[in-house]
Amino acid sequence: MTSRKRMSLMPAVALAALSALVAVPTLSMGRLHAAPVTRYAHVTVQSGDTLWSIASAHLAGGSIQERIDEIVRVNHLQGASLVPGEHIRVPE
DSSP: OOOOOOOOSHHHHHHHHHHHHHHHHHHHHOOOOOOOOOOEEEEEOOTTOOHHHHHHHTOOSSOHHHHHHHHHHHHTOSSSOOOTTOEEEEEO
C-alpha cells in the first residue's frame, strides 16, 4: 500500500501573513497630495489694456513675464493681442 502525502495549507498561510506584514506598513506610508486650488480674477478687457498692464495689476509676486505666461496658458491665447470686451481669467 502506498502512502499519500497530504498537502498542507500552512506554507500558503505563512506566505500570505508575511506578505501582509511587509505590504501594510509600506502602503500606509504613502500620502496623497492634492494640487493647490487656483483662484482666478475674471477680467473684462478694456480699450488700451495689454497683457503687460493686466499682469502687472494682478501681480502678487514673481515676475510680470511669468504672470503673462500664466494668463496666456490659462486662456489658451494664440498671441499677445487682446480685444476690448473679451473676458479672460487671471490666476491670483
